[in-house]
Amino acid sequence: PESHPVLPAITHADGTGRVQTCTAQDNPFFHTLCNTLADRRPGPPVLLNTSFNVAGQPIVETPTEAIATFLRTDIDYLALEDRWISKRHTPVKAYADHEATLVDEDFPEGLPPNAPSALALMAELDQALFHGGTTRQWSPEELTALSRQGGRYKETSRLFPEHGYLGPLVTEYGPHAVLLLDPLGESTLADPTQRQPPLSLSKQRLELLLATRRAPTRGMTVALRCRLGLGHRELSEQLRELRNDIARFGLTVDAHWDAAPTSVDSPIPTSVDRTLDPFSDPHYRLDTVLGAFETALRTHGYSEAGITKALGVESLQQIEPTHLDWHAHFQLPHTPLADLIRLFQLRVDCPRDRVEALLGAEVVAALLGLGVLTAADDTIRAGVDLFCSGGMFFATDHRYMLFEGDQLDEEPVMYIGMDSHGLVQTAPRAQSERVLDLCCGSGIQGL
Structure with missing residues (x-):
């Protein structure tokens, strides 16, 4: 108690303090520093140790951050290793001058009795950030800011483990990889040493x-796969790309x-005899060839957006039979x-050689064998229409029966109309143990 008057800055309201001691063996530098203070001034050999940061700023970790904070504040001196740094053209204030500029703030009294607990608030914030939950405590703009600034420091903990991701939520992966999390926006994988440029992560790549x-x-x-809407092959491709991107951070899959x-x-x-008939056998597999076919389609931009832009229509369903020849011979480039x-x-x-150049000879041979393509002399004709919807490809029978060989002995596989296209866009993609088939075909009108 006799030291309280001379050590007010480190004495709590109840008269206690968090004292840390050192010996010459544990920390020679601080031991010498404290004893030097005792020789230079009266009173106990005590130093006040506080974190090197200002309000709203993380703790200083590098010499560059230390110098920047030193220059922005009223700190008089900065010690870096064996360097003693002062500010040029800035006089050192006396303690009384520093004290005169301090604001006499009221001590915080904690939350009011009717306020929600911090645990409840954090749980509500977690639901809003990681699960799309609603909240009355924060506006959408505030949530966006919290996601961008506060989410990056989020770590899985015993109090808040429900983050909504399949994998463990950890932000520090090693000396060269730190995850700056933004659950509502685009996260970043960064190298604290700044040897590698940061890697932006979409929500899918973050997952x-x-x-x-x-x-x-x-x-x-x-x-x-269900969460991301990916097929087996698409997941493999995404994993391969991710593996290549994170290798420079010293990370592996x-x-x-x-x-x-x-x-x-x-x-x-x-x-x-019938298009795609071999697939009636559940053991029939053609993953490699069809994967190459899909890759070729995506590589050349065969997508709903690409097709509609090239044809100048709003949707694939607006391609009129009377315009087919005009589109093919006058509108489209080569x-x-x-x-x-x-x-x-x-x-x-x-021409067959052009189709083989686009898809590959092996793919063309396989599609000919399946009836997806047909050959006549040196030309290739499609035996199906190929629609794009929801990032997927759908092979259907022709919606416009123009040629003699188009007539079918069996019921046709209907083309993708606006109703089916809408169903693809709105159907949930979630893992389910049991599914009820209403036997209504692909049309949403059946629902």
């Missing part, structure tokens, strides 16, 4: 990064994500995308 921090558990791969067995393609049939549109949307025969 992938967090999930691949550990080995996949049973059902985790399926759950991840758990090897078990590559352990899924790959199927072997079945022999390609030479001809079929580009890979235009040739694919001619083949799978406009019912135009294309």
